[in-house]
Amino acid sequence: MVSTRQDNYDTIIIGAGMGGLSCGAWLAHKGMKVLVVEQNLQPGGFCSSYKRNGFNFTPAASVLTGCTKKDSVFLRLTQQLGIEKEIEFIPIEHCYHVHLPDFDYYIHSGGEEARQKFIEQIITLFPHETKGIHAFFDKLEKFYQQADYATFLGTKPMDLARVLLKCPTLVKNMGKTIGPFVDDYVKDPKLKTVLTMNSTCAFLPPSRASLMGIVMLLIEGLISNATVKGGSQAIAEAFARSVRDSGGEVLLGCLVDKILVEDGKAYGVRVVNSPLAISKGTVSASEKGEEILGTHIVSNVAARQTFHNLIDADKVDRKFLTGLDKLEPTGPFCALFLGLDMDLKKMGFTPALHVHSSTYDIKEHFNNLEAKMVGEQGPDPCFRFHLAPLSDPTSAPEGKSAFMMHYIPAPSRGWDDPEREKKLVDLMIKRAEKVIPGLSQHIVYQEFWSPLTVDKYSLSGQDASMGWAITPEQIGPKRLAQETPIKNLVLSGHWTRPALGVLSVVISGLQAARMILESEGIEEPLADLGIKRGLMSK
Numbered sequence: 015m016v017s018t019r020q021d022n023y024d025t026i027i028i029g030a031g032m033g034g035l036s037c038g039a040w041l042a043h044k045g046m047k048v049l050v051v052e053q054n055l056q057p058g059g060f061c062s063s064y065k066r067n068g069f070n071f072t073p074a075a076s077v078l079t080g081c082t083k084k085d086s087v088f089l090r091l092t093q094q095l096g097i098e099k100e101i102e103f104i105p106i107e108h109c110y111h112v113h114l115p116d117f118d119y120y121i122h123s124g125g126e127e128a129r130q131k132f133i134e135q136i137i138t139l140f141p142h143e144t145k146g147i148h149a150f151f152d153k154l155e156k157f158y159q160q161a162d163y164a165t166f167l168g169t170k171p172m173d174l175a176r177v178l179l180k181c182p183t184l185v186k187n188m189g190k191t192i193g194p195f196v197d198d199y200v201k202d203p204k205l206k207t208v209l210t211m212n213s214t215c216a217f218l219p220p221s222r223a224s225l226m227g228i229v230m231l232l233i234e235g236l237i238s239n240a241t242v243k244g245g246s247q248a249i250a251e252a253f254a255r256s257v258r259d260s261g262g263e264v265l266l267g268c269l270v271d272k273i274l275v276e277d278g279k280a281y282g283v284r285v286v287n288s289p290l291a292i293s294k295g296t297v298s299a300s301e302k303g304e305e306i307l308g309t310h311i312v313s314n315v316a317a318r319q320t321f322h323n324l325i326d327a328d329k330v331d332r333k334f335l336t337g338l339d340k341l342e343p344t345g346p347f348c349a350l351f352l353g354l355d356m357d358l359k360k361m362g363f364t365p366a367l368h369v370h371s372s373t374y375d376i377k378e379h380f381n382n383l384e385a386k387m388v389g390e391q392g393p394d395p396c397f398r399f400h401l402a403p404l405s406d407p408t409s410a411p412e413g414k415s416a417f418m419m420h421y422i423p424a425p426s427r428g429w430d431d432p433e434r435e436k437k438l439v440d441l442m443i444k445r446a447e448k449v450i451p452g453l454s455q456h457i458v459y460q461e462f463w464s465p466l467t468v469d470k471y472s473l474s475g476q477d478a479s480m481g482w483a484i485t486p487e488q489i490g491p492k493r494l495a496q497e498t499p500i501k502n503l504v505l506s507g508h509w510t511r512p513a514l515g516v517l518s519v520v521i522s523g524l525q526a527a528r529m530i531l532e533s534e535g536i537e538e539p540l541a542d543l544g545i546k547r548g549l550m551s552k
């Protein structure tokens with residue numbers, strides 16, 4: 015028999031990713047009775063860090079883009095919640111260090127000055143393209159300003175009218191991808207590689223990555239990129255604490271296995287002990303579960319899980335499900351964590367995200383994934399080292415370094431074969447050793463995450479990572495809407511609008527909170543953050 019909790023909540027949030035925590039923190043701050051349910055043993059989802067033998071590894075969101083921008087919505091939010099002092103940002107001057115076959119360069123960060131430095135650097139590398147480079151960045155800047163203006167606007171006629179009137183560059187270019195866009199400005203193929211390199215962060219080739227997504231990564235990144243003392247976990251913990259301090263609850267190690275729906279309306283969830291909690295041995299498998307009732311339900315988990323697994327099939331509109339099945343997720347990735355007894359910072363490595371590409375043809379990295387991954391003969395695929403945490407003294411014991419290497423994109427299948435995994439790990443270490451001589455002799459801790467492991471911690475599905483792929487058809491107003499066909503059920507996070515990335519999902523969480531509070535008759539629920547009628551005050 016399923017028991018029913020006596021307490022009724024105003025809002026139940028499924029998933030303590032940053033899209034769920036920001037929503038929960040704002041609703042609780044506004045006086046709502048909030049419950050956040052998380053299957054992992056710690057909050058944060060892809061904004062988490064994992065402590066292992068004195069090292070602290072951040073497998074996903076290690077660089078917070080746009081959060082430290084002067085007067086950003088993130089800073090306003092943390093100030094309003096009273097948690098700004100708990101999140102100690104560490105600015106990174108060189109956010110990316112990109113290594114190409116015959117030159118390397120930095121993508122700087124830190125405001126107007128950083129953008130100029132970056133532009134000057136690439137003009138020095140490609141002086142014959144000076145005019146095109148300036149024109150490219152001028153257009154991107156205009157695009158960025160207009161996208162920023164439209165951040166909190168929705169798709170109501172009034173909002174669309176404002177966008178049409180005020181954002182001509184955005185409207186004209188938002189359907190484009192970065193590859194062909196760059197072709198209009200410059201000719202040198204190596205420069206095109208430099209200007210489109212950020213598409214690898216979206217796990218897409220330049221011909222498919224949305225211009226809008228790249229503008230947010232590149233232009234916003236040049237303005238503000240930072241890492242956090244204690245890893246991104248510090249952000250998630252501060253938001254979870256805020257929920258609790260405002261009277262809300264955050265349940266960890268608890269899996270929602272059902273959203274309760276009747277007459278087209280969500281009214282609660284069923285919660286069981288999660289496999290992660292059970293595997294720790296602190297709780298046992300509970301088949302009966304507990305039903306918890308709530309007036310509003312927010313799903314911060316994978317949209318496919320929400321509509322295919324958590325709600326009975328006969329309760330979701332067929333046409334909606336067919337549409338959902340046509341959407342394309344961002345592909346999966348692998349991560350290798352190495353604790354090294356060598357001080358990479360002292361050895362001269364820049365605290366940055368290091369991207370290594372053995373070819374100028376970025377799209378090549380997306381072909382023949384399987385063969386490339388374990389093929390020793392061919393050129394090395396694109397690989398990334400996350401060394402931004404080198405600027406955080408808490409990431410490793412004195413004289414040691416937390417080294418994290420990504421394998422992106424990774425094939426989604428075949429991860430149940432331990433031999434294949436071992437071969438890939440050995441190859442990743444060999445590839446890393448070409449950059450850090452002697453690395454294999456200095457490994458004091460090692461852990462590998464395949465897409466199966468990532469799925470265990472995120473429940474995104476082993477073929478997915480950061481929500482829907484950021485193609486022009488799946489970003490901004492075209493992404494899956496936050497409103498759902500089920501009454502009182504809204505979405506937050508990177509499976510819904512506006513996009514992926516910590517700042518974007520925090521915005522989605524605030525938008526979900528706004529919808530809920532407005533439905534309760536509260537006018538302008540984001541006014542304390544300087545957001546009224548969908549516009550953010552400057």
Ligand SMILES: Cc1cc2nc3c(=O)[nH]c(=O)nc-3n(C[C@H](O)[C@H](O)[C@H](O)COP(=O)(O)OP(=O)(O)OC[C@H]3O[C@@H](n4cnc5c(N)ncnc54)[C@H](O)[C@@H]3O)c2cc1C
Pocket residue numbers: 028029030031032033034051052053054057058059060061073074075076077078079268269270271314315316319347420471472473474479480506507508509514515516517519
């Ligand atoms: C490799 C990689 C690198 C990245 N780097 C950056 C970066 O440098 N900067 C940046 O800003 N962004 C980065 N991102 C993107 C960013 O991390 C994500 O877009 C963002 O953190 C997603 O937040 P979310 O709220 O949508 O959901 P998630 O983080 O996916 O959280 C969802 C939560 O729901 C829980 N859950 C799932 N199902 C259930 C259930 N049934 N019951 C209970 N709980 C459940 C999960 O355990 C998870 O904690 C990166 C992502 C990846 C994959």
